[in-house]
């Protein structure tokens with residue numbers, strides 16, 4: 334998925350809901366080493382290692398108390414044998430030892446989902462750095478290598494939980510101190526959960542490194558970017574062309590991580606080895622390219638910005654790079670790099686000026702491009718697109734869009750602010766990423782082609798809104814659930830909420846809100862070192878809007894975000910008067926002022942009590958003539974225009 338999934342689904346297949354997408358999770362979840370009832374995901378149901386059971390069995394076979402060897406002596410002997418045998422450092426049976434389950438772990442999250450309630454075991458540490466050293470083999474569609482994660486302990490713990498697809502075989506796992514001393518540890522890998530039990534208790538502020546050597550065939554994306562995984566395809570001239578897209582499933586489809594949106598590594602190194610003549614385009618800066626004698630090359634990419642797991646991306650192909658520079662609004666000369674297939678070079682060069690205009694538009698609206706100390710990168714991909722940080726995936730084949738610009742590039746670029754600079758701390762607030770990027774497209778249409786293009790775009794998008802579920806669930810929510818319930822609404826209803834908010838607080842205030850949500854303090858706009866990157870959520874957004882507008886707007890967000898039904902305008906004629914009233918479920922207050930057009934003149938009326946009375950008029954009367962308000966019907970015409978009316 335996901336960034337443009339619903340949008341593109343509509344463009345290619347007609348209007349569909351997220352429910353139409355294939356549900357492959359159940360079919361493709363791989364279970365290892367568990368049988369019968371043990372297939373269930375409750376860690377408590379997973380048996381302890383046989384060695385502990387045998388201890389009890391040995392002791393029970395002693396006939397008399399005198400014959401019995403004290404249990405603690407037996408335990409010591411067993412541990413010595415266990416350590417010598419190497420079992421202590423490696424569990425190859427993929428079963429979770431009994432004492433791995435501290436009673437706090439919740440059911441492992443399915444590999445093909447992301448987020449939801451954060452497991453208490455994962456709340457105990459923060460992922461600080463990820464280093465992936467991986468060989469990508471296009472002949473076997475496989476990957477192999479080592480992931481090194483640096484973790485900062487937030488709470489005392491004697492166990493760790495990471496996520497990694499069970500498709501992979503773990504060859505070795507080591508835990509090290511910051512001085513690189515090995516901390517003997519055991520691990521178990523089952524149902525996409527990687528449990529690690531160091532031999533010592535880890536304390537708050539302690540830093541450790543977890544090193545996982547693994548290999549296997551990663552999940553293939555059947556319909557990237559909407560179904561996540563690796564895309565292994567070929568260019569027209571027969572070269573491998575590879576891409577990763579895992580927003581809906583999380584990074585655990587190809588590397589061990591904490592698959593939750595609330596934790597970003599502060600920095601990442603990628604050492605990716607591919608056969609010549611393939612080129613790797615990835616996040617951050619290219620530090621080095623090392624050519625090996627066996628006709629393989631290793632590309633070292635590095636980012637010093639916090640980055641969501643799903644934004645780590647590999648793009649591998651026989652790329653050429655269009656090497657250009659973009660001058661940021663703050664004067665910084667930003668490397669502007671576009672990796673393209675040789676056959677696309679001419680079209681891509683023609684697109685560069687427009688893509689730079691998109692950058693300038695976002696900078697003027699939202700503040701400087703957040704990653705200008707690294708690069709602005711675009712890469713041609715075999716899938717439609719994705720907002721991978723500093724390496725935007727672009728697969729729209731230079732087709733442009735209905736409003737005279739390349740909507741796909743514009744949309745994905747918007748996520749460098751909405752999604753990558755400011756990130757929802759839970760998928761429950763995903764509308765902040767998608768609704769705003771969709772609305773920014775309309776603002777761009779307005780700037781380029783005027784009010785008619787803006788309103789045409791809003792009118793078209795209005796028809797796509799379903800509004801079957803509240804936009805913001807009141808609890809932590811996984812991305813699968815959000816996608817199934819909200820689908821297109823995240824994009825189009827989210828955009829329409831901002832459209833109506835603009836009507837309510839004015840374009841200038843809205844612009845301030847959009848900018849300050851990205852850079853909460855103007856002084857942060859000068860920071861290009863990653864320190865402006867932050868998490869946020871819907872509550873923060875509401876607080877900001879109220880502060881900027883000086884209005885109490887809880888009623889507005891309660892109606893549009895906390896419940897599904899759209900407000901209705903009810904009009905009723907009594908004698909020579911019309912009574913116009915907002916009808917909102919559950920009796921929510923809704924004092925939305927109303928524009929009324931009479932005889933070509935538009936006037937805004939307050940609706941403080943949610944109702945208004947006007948005299949029946951001889952002229953045509955239109956309520957909300959410009960369709961500013963998100964409501965059940967579009968503009969409402971009062972009365973029958975052929976009926977004789979009077980002043």
Ligand SMILES: [Zn+2]
Nearest residue numbers: 336337767770
């Ligand atoms: Zn998007």
